[in-house]
Amino acid sequence: MADVTFTVDGKKLTAAAGTLLIEACKSVGIEVPSFCYYPNLSLQGACRMCLVKVEKMPKLQTACTTVVSEGMVVVSDNEEVRQARKAMVEMLLGNHPLDCPVCDAGGECELQDMTFSYGAAESKFMEAKNHKDEQQWSPVVFFDRPRCILCYRCVRVCGEAMDVWALGVQNRGVNSIIAPNKEDHLECEECGMCIDICPVGALTSGAYRYKTRPWEMKHVGTICTHCGDGCKTTLGVRRSDTGLEIVRGDNRDKSGINGDFLCIKGRYAFDFANHEERLTEPLIRKNGTLTPSTWEEAFALIGKKFADVRDRDGGQAIGVIGSTRTTNEESYLLSKFARAVLKTNNIDHHRTADFPALAAALRAKPNATASMVDLFTAPAILLIGNDPTERHPLLAWQIRNNVRLHRARLYVINSQPIKLRRQSTGFFEIPSGAEGQVVEFLSGNDHAAGNLVPSGTGRDALFALRDKLRGEQNLVIIVDSEVRGAEIASLIKFGSAIPGAKFVCLADYANSRGAADMGLYPDLLPGYHSPTGHSQFHTDWGEVPQAAGLDLVAMIDRAKAGHLGAVYVVGSNPVGRLKIDPFAFSKAFVVVQDMFLTETAIMADVILPAANAYEKSGTFTNTCGDLQLLKKAGEVAGTKSDFEMIVRIADAMGFNVRKLVPFGGGTRADMGQSRGAQSGEADRHAVWLEARGLEPKLSPFDPMAILDEIQRLVPGYDVSHINLLAGNSQHTSLAGSGTGAAQRDQSIAPANDSLFSSGTLGRYSSTLKSVMESHQQKTTEAVAAD
């Protein structure tokens, strides 16, 4: 749109026609106060805090609803304006309980700030205040009407942005009240966005209420550990007798890829970390019972056993199971440890998407994956399968709000009438499990249509849909994990004919993508390189076993047959999650690193108490390939990071940890200088560091040392270091990957998590549990009443 020129406080400004005055002011640093205005939500003009003087207008005007116009002259702050704002605050405070000393929002309350700014300190109001008792609307949402200033932000965010519409306004005048959809309680997605957006303490979190004061916490912005979307969550941390306790999760740092958004898990489900069943000392099975031990004893035992098995039966007698919730650095380290130290390619993880196939299809295509941010801006999106509302809440938010705010076209192909259907311009229902057929059809195989629609009219609609999709530009195509192997290749073939098309494969866990990228596969090294033949890793890691190792299923078979001497399980619960036979590994020496005594851990010979993602630094890669930084928030005494434990085990096995982690000034990660021909370039790692102005890391336990190596060696990961450290997401690319794998991966198993569950973590989150219970209770009540 054309630009208009206008004046604010004597400054000549230019902005696009249609810009709201309040935004135009903000963009040049003139702060116009507001309660009800909230970017990207509908305009209200209700709080009257943003009143400004506009020349030629007799009355003060609301900057939040005024659109800038050519020649407009505005005064944002004068006596009249200040007085108007002061009076608004005074009137608000008239019925406000002023219970700031006990209010959760005390210290981070917009009403307090506004009172401070406009000096409405003297109370002219003497009457009894209107009172209403506090209400509990759900296990996590409490409402305190007297504190509410009726800015309607909660109502709008719930309705417009979440498409849940669980909040309304009832009564009128001074009796107006925000009301939940089920009279005295909420039936909703429990995202807590209403709490986050509340400028005062009217909506408070059941998970945080009355726990502490905001200024007694340290606020750490890190990445959520629950699903594959990678929201930034700000954790409020307080010193406790066992370390640093996480007492709150919220979204005060809105700098993440999730912007304003956070779902129930990102907001409340940090509490598994505080669960009383957390393991806080190593346990060694002695005479059949797990007995507390020292770390030294545990590492010595593991080191000896692992070395014995390796030296006696070879690396192929050891199995390693990695995690989808450890950091990239840990997964990479584990991958390297398995290959370089244990001398085995028997390594796997709980796979939830076919990234090797995606890498194979995209290795020659730069910029072909969409970032989470792209989903908010893409002009058109095709979603095949999956229910993002349940399994990818942020992705659903991005799509929903893209449609709402930018009128993106959304095409949904699904076997269920998923909620995102409401935003779709085209919805096509298919038989369950037919996602792969859809892709085949799209890529030009007309025969596949027969497997999707039996009838004639549906068939026409299907062909029409394909024609429409072919006519799109910059289409983002998102597929569920049902689409695998050759189907992914077909998908890329279909998409490649659409200019600017980009792809997303949906995986379930917080670092599923990282686990794949870092090579937790028996047949793939980091970056989807094959262990067979030669790659960078063979040069940098030293000797790597060439033959593909065993996948999880084969490891179990081998273990049952008594051919696995040792199994190393890092942050994973295959017995609980993949329902494998609990006695499968009973003949092997089993080491488990975990937070809890899971179904898998309970079978172990040695259990090492692990820290979780909120208790360490590192990086995660979300399902789109966005790399983000984790910052250490909480701490539970007696636990260690998986990173440190892997290094200690390597050390206990007598391995030179300098070869594992490139740390210290004298590090020779690849020992390159020892090979005469390459001695000229001496130390690739040092050269790489120096070229980027980075220092060698000093500790073998510093995951940043491995991050440097990842950035150096894993294709697509050489993103801006400084942006990453600054807390911005950095999109990685699959271009330049190794060969990947193109055959259909049969071992992919969805996590089957819903909005309110989160695998093993979810079971230890009392908040998620209470929400689940309250929802289940309500459904049974409803059934009973029928």
Next chain:
Amino acid sequence: MADLVFHPDEVKVVSRRFGQGATDIDRYLELDGYKAVEKALAMEPDAIVNEVKNSALRGRGGAGFSTGMKWSFVPKQSAKPKYVLCNGDESEPGTCKDRLLFEHDPHAVIEGVVIGGLAVGARSGYIYIRGEYRYLSVIMQKALRDAYAKGFLGKNIFGSGRDFDIYWHGGAGAYEVGEESALMESLEGKRGIPRIRPPFPAVVGLWGGPTVINNAETLANVPHIILGGADWYAKLGTPKNGGTRLFCLSGNIAKPGVYELPMGYNLKKMLYEVGGGIPNRRKLKAVVPGGSSCPCLTADEIDVSMDFDSVMKAGSMLGSGGVVVIDDQQCIVKFALRTMKFYRHESCGWCIPCREGTDWLEKTLIRFHAGGGLKKDIDNMQYLSENMLGRTFCPLGDAAAMPTIAFIKKFRKEFEDHLEGRPCPYEPEGAVERLPVLSH
């Protein structure tokens, strides 16, 4: 049902058919009914708009905006359907005139809506009648059915080849819904919360279509203008204030009732000659000249011409035509309190100053009237009202603030007479429960 009154000074235009049985469509036709629509059908839309403009007809709903001007704001071309909306929400205390129109002359309103539609190019209209007026809804629905039966509404009206539909719509008790944009929300089945303007209804109104909204009396005048001509109509009143007005005399007056008087009729004369003066040998204390939201005029200020501009100059407003008379035995504090109680009850609650301001003012006035007032309460009330004025989301906040400011300014002494435990001088001993003087 409601009694009719008569005075020789009356100039009957919209009330011409009152008491004449004009609810019956055949009787209405005998009384020149539907001639105006027929005439308008033969006119160019712009000619209709100009005729109404030249008649100096100004809105009878309260704001007194030029009706012809308002119609001319409706865009000629529109992707969305256009509408005419008749505002029959009549809820401003002191106002009871639209009620008589619907009761005695429903077809005149229908004619007004049709002509409005022809003028702006709308093909349908809605007549919104407040919920309490159920009996009028019955009358109106019958009138609509009769008009349809005669081919005056529906397809091909009067064989003109043009279609026009009118629907009745009922409210359910809310003063704020009389505000034009809140009325549209209400008609759309929502809470009566006003809309952000711009865009104005003439451009984006009902269901997003350009909408002309007028008061029932305004619309009922239109057929008479079309038939009698703009000049005739304009000359009935004063310059820029065409025609006549239904004035609702109420309160402490000998002959209350709804009188149709020319625009610019003198208020003093209205009270003493038309209304028969103040009964019971009492004296006039104040008049609220245009419904409860208008600042009162004291007994000394009533020598004023009752047209929009003169009353404005006198510091008040002509408003909706509700003239409420207050005699010297009434307590102004109590009157102010009852007025505020109304606005507190009717505030939609959307914006801070109106929602909180009315509550605060009402509470203070209750205590004040009950002898619990302090001197600083008077200042606070004034401060509050002045800080509401002009800063609310819609004019309801102003409507609450303006009379309060006037009461305090003009009758400060009466407020002071209530201070610090003194009993209300106008109430019998014990009639008001005494409240303690608050301090803090």
Next chain:
Amino acid sequence: MKFSEEFEQRFAEMVPHYPTKRSALVPTLLYAQDEIGFLSDEVIAEIAVRLDLTELEVRNVISYYSMLTTQPRGKFNVQVCTNISCMVRGGEEILEHCSQNLGIGHKGTTPDGLFSLEEVECIGACSWAPAAQVNYDFHENLTPDKMDRVLEEYRKSGKQ
């Protein structure tokens, strides 16, 4: 949920009058209330379904309008206006008188379920003040005596 034929007819006639279904909401609620006496949970659920709204939205609307109620009230709802025009002509006395006569206060209902009492805002009878409405019927130029007679009439008709 069953409504009368008359209601169904009205509803069926009304809905097509508007380009959006929900536009019929307010009058529909009022007619439903006239029939059932108040807006029960059942009525709300039914109307929500008919107009494609959530129950929450229906409740939001109901709670806005003063004539709509989710609480049962008496067969005859006596609504006395005490707004300014009525007040200066004795509206408050009429209200007080009704309260004495019926033995109930503002928003109360007599034990026999015959009467409810309500103090209301201006009902558009200012020139015929003081005034009251019993259900939809206006009673104007009231005095305490006249009010008694009015109530007596209703009492009689309600007991038949």
